Amino acid sequence: MAIDVATVRKVARLARIATPEDRLEPLAQELNGIMAWIEQLAEVDTDGVEPLTSVVGAGAPLRDDVVTMGGDASVITSNAPKSVDGFFVVPKVVE
Amino acid sequence: MSTLTSLTLKGAIDGLEAGDFTSVELTTAHIEAIEAARALNAFIVETPEQALSMAAASDARRALGVAGPLDGAPLGIKDLFCTKGVQTTACSNILKGFVPEYESTVTSQLWRDGAVMLGKLNLDQFAMGSSNETSAFGPVTNPWRSTASNKALTPGGSSGGSAAAVAADLCLGATATDTGGSIRQPAAFTGTVGIKPTYGRCSRWGVVAFASSLDQAGPIAKTVEDAALLLTSMCGHDPKDSTSLDVPVPDFTQFVGKSVKGLKIGIPKEYRVDNMPAEIEKLWEDGIAWLKEAGCEIVDISLPHTKYALPAYYIVAPAEASSNLARYDGMRYGLRAQGGNLTEVYENTRAEGFGDEVKRRILIGTYVLSAGYYDAYYLKALKVRRRIAEDFDKAWEKCDAILTPTAPSAAFGLGENSNDPIAMYLNDVFTVTTNLAGLPGLSLPAGLDSNGLPLGLQIIGKPLDEGTVFSVAGAMEKAAGFNAKAARWW
Numbered sequence: 001m002a003i004d005v006a007t008v009r010k011v012a013r014l015a016r017i018a019t020p021e022d023r024l025e026p027l028a029q030e031l032n033g034i035m036a037w038i039e040q041l042a043e044v045d046t047d048g049v050e051p052l053t054s055v056v057g058a059g060a061p062l063r064d065d066v067v068t069m070g071g072d073a074s075v076i077t078s079n080a081p082k083s084v085d086g087f088f089v090v091p092k093v094v095e
Numbered sequence: 096m097s098t099l100t101s102l103t104l105k106g107a108i109d110g111l112e113a114g115d116f117t118s119v120e121l122t123t124a125h126i127e128a129i130e131a132a133r134a135l136n137a138f139i140v141e142t143p144e145q146a147l148s149m150a151a152a153s154d155a156r157r158a159l160g161v162a163g164p165l166d167g168a169p170l171g172i173k174d175l176f177c178t179k180g181v182q183t184t185a186c187s188n189i190l191k192g193f194v195p196e197y198e199s200t201v202t203s204q205l206w207r208d209g210a211v212m213l214g215k216l217n218l219d220q221f222a223m224g225s226s227n228e229t230s231a232f233g234p235v236t237n238p239w240r241s242t243a244s245n246k247a248l249t250p251g252g253s254s255g256g257s258a259a260a261v262a263a264d265l266c267l268g269a270t271a272t273d274t275g276g277s278i279r280q281p282a283a284f285t286g287t288v289g290i291k292p293t294y295g296r297c298s299r300w301g302v303v304a305f306a307s308s309l310d311q312a313g314p315i316a317k318t319v320e321d322a323a324l325l326l327t328s329m330c331g332h333d334p335k336d337s338t339s340l341d342v343p344v345p346d347f348t349q350f351v352g353k354s355v356k357g358l359k360i361g362i363p364k365e366y367r368v369d370n371m372p373a374e375i376e377k378l379w380e381d382g383i384a385w386l387k388e389a390g391c392e393i394v395d396i397s398l399p400h401t402k403y404a405l406p407a408y409y410i411v412a413p414a415e416a417s418s419n420l421a422r423y424d425g426m427r428y429g430l431r432a433q434g435g436n437l438t439e440v441y442e443n444t445r446a447e448g449f450g451d452e453v454k455r456r457i458l459i460g461t462y463v464l465s466a467g468y469y470d471a472y473y474l475k476a477l478k479v480r481r482r483i484a485e486d487f488d489k490a491w492e493k494c495d496a497i498l499t500p501t502a503p504s505a506a507f508g509l510g511e512n513s514n515d516p517i518a519m520y521l522n523d524v525f526t527v528t529t530n531l532a533g534l535p536g537l538s539l540p541a542g543l544d545s546n547g548l549p550l551g552l553q554i555i556g557k558p559l560d561e562g563t564v565f566s567v568a569g570a571m572e573k574a575a576g577f578n579a580k581a582a583r584w585w
Contacts, residue, residue, distance in 0.1 A: 015445070016442050017446050041410075079429070
């Protein structure tokens with residue numbers, strides 16, 4: 001299951017990380033090295049084993065469906081790269 | 096002044112209570128120590144004015160007789176904890192200039208109990224690293240040096256700034272976080288005490304997320320008692336974190352100094368790894384002897400899936416990271432790069448804002464979660480994770496706590512492992528199992544190697560049984576009599 005240049009290109013695109021063409025081959029090699037080391041997991045017998053997603057036993061806690069915070073747009077937008085009057089300013093999405 | 100910075104946290108609080116000195120004096124001494132130690136690069140943001148105003152307020156509280164358990168004690172805060180009004184970056188470029196409008200639950204509890212903030216501490220970028228070299232602010236240098244050379248050594252990672260600052264007496268204690276060993280390995284490399292509590296003890300709210308099912312906060316401190324004091328303040332239920340445990344928090348300091356007579360201590364045979372330095376093997380034997388002497392019963396146990404913990408971790412953690420770090424899109428906060436269209440803006444922002452190790456892990460995480468590989472990698476890793484947790488469940492039928500080395504080596508040179516990701520990952524071979532199983536683990540300094548560098552031993556406890564961990568650690572600290580300090584060169 002070797003990772004080739006096309007796979008790196010696809011994964012980088014999925015992860016939204018711009019990756020120059022000349023970095024794809026070295027990255028493929030690096031990732032293959034790591035994944036080859038990870039392959040040893042295949043040795044473990046996991047038939048019938050439930051995946052462990054959380055070490056906290058309890059289910060999701062519930063709370064009253066009430067507003068607990070909010071109402072201060074200037075606080076929310078204070079770290080925005082660009083904002084106007086409590087709104088985030090983002091690049092145009094729809095052509 | 097140097098006498099004030101060489102105090103333990105407990106010693107300092109006792110001195111404040113006795114009126115031997117004020118928090119302003121204590122804090123000033125630490126501010127001066129930080130200024131004189133910039134060569135270590137442990138603090139990336141210094142907040143002396145805020146520290147002095149918090150110290151003055153503390154002195155006023157103490158004069159009124161309403162001092163909290165940590166009142167007036169100056170601490171360092173790992174730059175993964177959001178601090179209101181003080182830059183929080185996770186040592187990344189993507190968050191440079193980010194000034195939170197809110198305070199993390201853990202730090203708010205420290206301030207509630209009267210502690211004073213000295214500033215923000217360096218770490219591996221987004222806590223991804225074992226040597227502090229992935230920080231966008233440059234690596235921290237370990238205050239410890241080998242007697243054989245003046246080479247700059249790593250303080251470990253990711254909480255390298257926290258560990259170095261405590262070891263160099265720049266603060267009385269520090270916050271840290273641990274996803275695969277990031278509290279305990281740096282503690283071992285710097286001759287300090289660090290504990291990762293049971294998953295869910297400390298709220299993750301306001302802590303920059305890396306791998307949410309593994310991340311836990313904890314302290315790095317000078318002594319076991321100091322660590323217990325800090326952890327008691329840091330723990331507690333928080334409705335803002337859905338995985339926060341709604342259980343009472345005992346005063347952990349009560350367990351330090353308690354007899355360990357009759358406790359069963361498990362020694363896992365699988366932790367005798369290939370190429371482990373003889374000195375670490377010897378230290379482990381010393382630890383066993385100390386506990387026997389203190390009346391513990393030593394039992395051999397088996398944790399058969401130990402060798403699969405790191406490979407499983409390097410699927411689970413990157414998978415969660417790729418999801419958690421998707422939020423850095425350049426829209427609501429952080430860096431925004433230019434691009435011809437929205438996708439290019441995202442891609443360029445993340446290419447410029449993330450370092451190489453962070454990108455590597457996001458790519459691995461995206462790959463193992465992508466269509467066609469999810470079952471083969473991610474689901475498989477979660478099943479192996481259960482096997483690892485079951486290993487511990489079985490062990491607890493035979494013992495009350497487990498003793499292991501903390502790390503497979505002493506501190507290594509900066510740059511030595513940075514070109515080999517897997518060699519770097521292997522630093523966490525003894526610590527990562529407790530993250531996967533959610534168990535408490537504490538590292539304490541137990542001796543020096545032949546080059547005069549500190550080595551640590553780890554105590555692993557049952558879920559929510561930090562008390563026993565502290566009792567065992569207290570007994571070992573007493574037996575080890577470790578009181579070496581890094582010789583000052585900075």
